[in-house]
Structure formats: structure tokens, C-alpha cells
Amino acid sequence: MSFEKVKIPKDSNSLQFLYKTAPGRIILKILSSRIVSKIVGLYMDSALSVNIIPAFAKKNGIDLSMYAEEKYHCFNDFFIRRIRSELRSIDMDPDTLIAPCDGLLSTYRITDDLVIPIKQSEYSIYDLLKNKRVADEYKDGVCLVFRLCVNHYHRYCYIDSGKKSSNVFIAGQLHTVRPIALNTMPVFTRNCREYTLIKTPRFGTVVQMEVGAMLVGKIVNHLGKAIVKRGDEKGYFKYGGSTVVVLIKKDKAILAKELFDATDEGMEVAVCMGQKLGNSVIN
Numbered sequence: 001m002s003f004e005k006v007k008i009p010k011d012s013n014s015l016q017f018l019y020k021t022a023p024g025r026i027i028l029k030i031l032s033s034r035i036v037s038k039i040v041g042l043y044m045d046s047a048l049s050v051n052i053i054p055a056f057a058k059k060n061g062i063d064l065s066m067y068a069e070e071k072y073h074c075f076n077d078f079f080i081r082r083i084r085s086e087l088r089s090i091d092m093d094p095d096t097l098i099a100p101c102d103g104l105l106s107t108y109r110i111t112d113d114l115v116i117p118i119k120q121s122e123y124s125i126y127d128l129l130k131n132k133r134v135a136d137e138y139k140d141g142v143c144l145v146f147r148l149c150v151n152h153y154h155r156y157c158y159i160d161s162g163k164k165s166s167n168v169f170i171a172g173q174l175h176t177v178r179p180i181a182l183n184t185m186p187v188f189t190r191n192c193r194e195y196t197l198i199k200t201p202r203f204g205t206v207v208q209m210e211v212g213a214m215l216v217g218k219i220v221n222h223l224g225k226a227i228v229k230r231g232d233e234k235g236y237f238k239y240g241g242s243t244v245v246v247l248i249k250k251d252k253a254i255l256a257k258e259l260f261d262a263t264d265e266g267m268e269v270a271v272c273m274g275q276k277l278g279n280s281v282i283n
Contacts, residue, residue: 003258005267006104041076041218044239049075060151080236083153090157090231090274094202097253097278098230101156101244103146104268105277107259110141110247128245129195129207130170138207140250144277147268148242155236156244157273158228159208162200166225169194194219195245198228202280207247210235231274254279 043049052075057064066087072078091098099105110125125135148154158164170193195209210219219242221235228234255278262269271277 003256003262004270005262005265006270007267041238044075044079046074053078056150062151076238079239080154082155088153088273091276092230093276094161094230095280095282096276097203097248097255097280098159099146099271099273099275099277100159100208100234100246101146101148101273102153103148103244103271105259105271106145106147106263106268107255108143108145108263109260110138110143125247128193128209129168131168134197134207137205138247138249142248142253142255144246144248144255146244146246146271148237148244150239153273154238154242155273156210156234157231158198158234159206159230159246160198160200160203161228161230162198162206164199164223164226164228165197167194167196167221192219193245194221196221202252202282204249204252206249207245208234209245209247210237211243211245212237251281254281 050072053072056062056075057078067081067083070077070081072081125138126132129135192212193209195207197205198208199205210221212219218238219235220238222233259269259277
């Protein structure tokens with residue numbers, strides 16, 4: 001396996017203002033509210049938003065030839081556009097652990113109940129899930145964090161086949177998932193999020209969680225309790241940067257060492273949906 005390491009980019013002046021100045025934090029409190037997200041979401045779902053698509057695609061370097069041809073009736077139609085199937089091959093080997101989405105990956109070993117020890121923020125399993133019984137099962141396991149930027153493909157798939165539980169929604173705020181926010185506050189335990197448990201034959205019971213972010217209108221998951229198949233679409237994010245978090249129990253998966261090394265070096269790894277990240281312990 002070979003992976004592309006990516007330097008974490010510098011944050012824009014506007015984000016520096018919002019997160020690093022007193023006036024900015026006043027504005028930030030408003031912008032990160034669910035009410036503002038809903039208002040923006042209504043606009044992005046309206047025909048009025050069609051006009052901003054060309055400029056957005058150009059600014060973010062989005063190659064529209066990679067996506068299925070379709071007519072966009074609003075900006076969110078464009079944002080959740082479907083990529084051409086031949087460009088996202090799902091590794092169907094049952095012993096392979098795959099990426100459930102496109103994004104920038106950080107990989108952590110869960111030690112002392114910490115999920116993501118970023119500077120001053122300590123994310124415990126309980127804080128993330130709000131369920132002590134479930135949280136206790138992932139101690140000493142692995143946490144995969146897939147950070148999606150606005151130019152990424154915003155549909156995501158099931159990480160493996162298995163029996164899926166109902167979706168659990170946890171209400172919260174909607175901060176950006178850019179590094180400046182991650183280094184300032186415990187974003188993943190403040191933001192709105194939704195997770196499910198997937199009981200799989202090779203990787204045990206896996207947590208697959210979607211985390212909303214600033215100006216994300218909605219996290220859309222298609223199914224409740226169901227039998228699901230690896231690679232099938234689980235759902236999608238409407239407008240905004242977003243994150244998918246996967247928790248795997250101890251001794252259930254062997255991930256490529258390069259993934260941990262990149263995170264230790266302060267780098268992220270660019271991955272595509274369906275790409276191999278490691279193997280099951282049972283093979």
C-alpha cells in the first residue's frame with residue numbers, strides 16, 4: 001500500500017479572525033448555531049443558489065468531468081453530485097479494511113480513553129458517543145478520522161457488510177473542522193453528529209459516525225436498522241466541510257504503519273472511498 005501525505009494547510013484570515021479574536025468569537029457563536037445552518041441550508045436548497053455553482057467549482061478546483069452528468073436545480077444538488085462509478089472502486093476483499101469516504105485521514109491509537117489528543121483538547125470515547133457502555137468497548141482500539149473539505153466527494157459508504165443498528169443522533173453546534181478549530185476546542189464532541197454500530201464478521205462491531213460542520217445543512221443517512229453491504233451508499237453531507245469517524249475495537253484490524261506515522265508527523269493522508277487501509281486480524 002502506498003499513501004499520499006498532505007501537509008495541513010494554513011487557515012484563512014477569516015478563520016483566524018473568527019477563532020483568534022474577541023470580536024470574531026462573538027460572530028462565531030452565531031455562525032456555529034444550528035439556526036444559522038438551517039437558514040443557509042434553505043438557501044442552498046433553493047433555485048436561487050444555482051448561480052453560485054460555477055464560481056464555487058472554479059475556486060475549489062472541482063473537475064466536473066469526474067461526475068455524472070445531471071441538471072442541478074440548486075447548490076446542494078451540485079454539492080451531493082455523484083462521482084462516476086468507475087472512479088471509485090470498492091475493495092470487496094472481506095479481509096480488507098476500506099476508507100468509507102474521500103477525505104484527509106488521521107489515525108490514532110485509543111489509549112487512556114483518549115480518542116484524539118490534539119494539543120489542549122482531549123476527546124474521550126464517552127464524550128464522543130455519550131454512551132459509557134458502548135464507549136468502554138473501544139478502549140485500546142483504533143480511531144480513524146476522515147476530514148472532508150468542500151472540494152471532496154460528499155457521499156460515503158458502509159465500511160463493511162453486516163448488521164446495522166439504528167442511527168443515534170447527538171445534537172450540538174456546528175464548528176468548522178479546519179485545523180484552527182480542532183486545535184482550539186473539542187470540535188468533535190461539540191458538533192452535531194450521528195453514529196451507528198455495524199456488527200461485521202471480520203472487524204467485530206464497528207462505530208461509523210458522521211460529524212456535521214459549519215454551515216452543513218444536514219447529515220443524511222438512508223437507513224435505520226438494517227442488513228447492509230460494504231461499499232453501498234450510507235448517506236451524504238449537504239453543504240460544508242464534514243468528518244467521518246470510525247472506531248474499531250482492540251485486536252480487530254491491522255492498519256498500515258504509514259498511517260500512524262503520518263499522523264505522528266502532523267500530516268494527513270489523502271484517501272478515496274473504497275481504498276484499502278489495512279486488514280482484519282482474522283485471515
